[in-house]
Amino acid sequence: MRLTTEEQAMAAGEMGSALQWAIDHQIKVGSFFDAEDMVPVSQAHMMADPESVGDAGVEFMESHYRPLGQTEEMATLERRFIAACESIGIMMTNTCINYQTIMPPVRGEHVAYGDTGVVIYSNSVCGARSNFEGGPSALAAGLTGRTPRYGLHLDEKRMATRRYRISDQPAELTEWGVLGAVIGRKAGSYWEVPVIDGIENAPTSDEIKHFGAAMASYGSTPLFHIVGITPEAPTLAAVDGQKLPVEVITDEDIAALRAGFPGHGDKLDVVVLAAPQLSIVEMQSVASLCMGHQMKTPLIVCTSPQVYGDATRMGFVETIESAGGTVLCGTCFYNQYAREIGEANGWVNLLSNSAKIVNILGGYGYRPALASMHDCISAAISGRMI
Amino acid sequence: MTRILRCHVGVGPSVTGTALVADDNFSARYDLDRINGIFSRPQHKLHGQSYVDVILVLNTAKGGVASAWMLHEMTTRKLAPKALVLNSANTILVQGAALANLSMVDRFEDGDITNLVKTGETVTVDPAVGEIRIS
Numbered sequence: 001m002r003l004t005t006e007e008q009a010m011a012a013g014e015m016g017s018a019l020q021w022a023i024d025h026q027i028k029v030g031s032f033f034d035a036e037d038m039v040p041v042s043q044a045h046m047m048a049d050p051e052s053v054g055d056a057g058v059e060f061m062e063s064h065y066r067p068l069g070q071t072e073e074m075a076t077l078e079r080r081f082i083a084a085c086e087s088i089g090i091m092m093t094n095t096c097i098n099y100q101t102i103m104p105p106v107r108g109e110h111v112a113y114g115d116t117g118v119v120i121y122s123n124s125v126c127g128a129r130s131n132f133e134g135g136p137s138a139l140a141a142g143l144t145g146r147t148p149r150y151g152l153h154l155d156e157k158r159m160a161t162r163r164y165r166i167s168d169q170p171a172e173l174t175e176w177g178v179l180g181a182v183i184g185r186k187a188g189s190y191w192e193v194p195v196i197d198g199i200e201n202a203p204t205s206d207e208i209k210h211f212g213a214a215m216a217s218y219g220s221t222p223l224f225h226i227v228g229i230t231p232e233a234p235t236l237a238a239v240d241g242q243k244l245p246v247e248v249i250t251d252e253d254i255a256a257l258r259a260g261f262p263g264h265g266d267k268l269d270v271v272v273l274a275a276p277q278l279s280i281v282e283m284q285s286v287a288s289l290c291m292g293h294q295m296k297t298p299l300i301v302c303t304s305p306q307v308y309g310d311a312t313r314m315g316f317v318e319t320i321e322s323a324g325g326t327v328l329c330g331t332c333f334y335n336q337y338a339r340e341i342g343e344a345n346g347w348v349n350l351l352s353n354s355a356k357i358v359n360i361l362g363g364y365g366y367r368p369a370l371a372s373m374h375d376c377i378s379a380a381i382s383g384r385m386i
Numbered sequence: 387m388t389r390i391l392r393c394h395v396g397v398g399p400s401v402t403g404t405a406l407v408a409d410d411n412f413s414a415r416y417d418l419d420r421i422n423g424i425f426s427r428p429q430h431k432l433h434g435q436s437y438v439d440v441i442l443v444l445n446t447a448k449g450g451v452a453s454a455w456m457l458h459e460m461t462t463r464k465l466a467p468k469a470l471v472l473n474s475a476n477t478i479l480v481q482g483a484a485l486a487n488l489s490m491v492d493r494f495e496d497g498d499i500t501n502l503v504k505t506g507e508t509v510t511v512d513p514a515v516g517e518i519r520i521s
Binding site: 114115116131132133134135136137151188189190191216217218219220260334335339359360362363364365 | 411413415416417418419426427428429430446447448449450451452453454455458474476477478481482484485
């Protein structure tokens, strides 16, 4: 049969095992009937009933919808949990960037949020009030409409306890993440509240997102203030920071943090852009860097359902996936059985621009390395660790 | 001779077990292989050791919110510590312990708990009273 470039790529397995099976199947059928080429279709309607499909058919389907290596048991567990949540009226937003996509809380608003990145952003950038609420407690708060008044719901717990000064300005997302990680590691406790001075210009929402997510990850830190930028710290004195000794963040601190996540030789198994999920602006950046290239190493990009819709409409998803990347919607890499995914695919050497995710994945059997988004995608294109 | 260390009132039942101590922090997601019941994070001071059925004595919590569900899940499968004894718990660990009915205490009057208890000692954790007894 006469195949287009895209169809040849499918046949070569460049677009995944499911499409490789599908085009191979169609070539066999088409060749049998002397078809000269493929005709584009606008819809497909598949008939399937348990009697006809049987165990074999179900297992066949399962073999083509778990490209990352999760088992059917894992998928079933998640389906049951989603159904249980929906049955009691939970809105399944499936996002860890609700402050960018759903409804950012306002200053002084008491909320009961899970996900540390959400909590630290909402407290620090929005001026809302939340403790880290784990799943059970967030559920309880959703049911009762209240939460115990402790921790960051109290004025006195929001005052600064540690004061940090920076001299070098972070320039892109990963540098912001590394700075947040260094401060989180130094603070080292849920009950410490860092105040930072020396930041000259207001960061973007994505930059401060990475900054906060990393700080929460390394320090279990739920709140920070940046003098002159975040709403509760127009001045150092507003958060009692003037009384605190100054701890300077040095180049050595930054280098030491980065040294914990080096590349391990040339070998690169997977590149992950996630944690937090990517905003529409980050998706645009990824698409721009992917444009006109083909990935030699798997590239996984995680975003929210809200961003995914826009990114599809604007062509970013198609650009990334045409380059061989995979866009996951409504999830994140590390909380979908990352250990089993690594084992199923033989992935050990992982590269990411997220200071948070490289901190997490060391315990999951990976050797994570850290680089900027630009360098991550360059590495995926070349197939070699930077 | 039994030593008694006073702490803040905690959560969970009174339990007795063998202490496993480290001057390090704790996250169920970041640090554990929860299938095999061992510390899996290479940088953790308890790397490779089993945390199952021990009185785990550590500094504080780290990382995110997942530990709240995970403590419950670990306890249900009986692959959990008997108790968590910390210098300072965060909200997540307490929420998880409360759901799992796992014993947890923190805030000791006599200083750094990771220096006051040694690995291998027999420890009774009494969260309702707010003390641990070392024999």
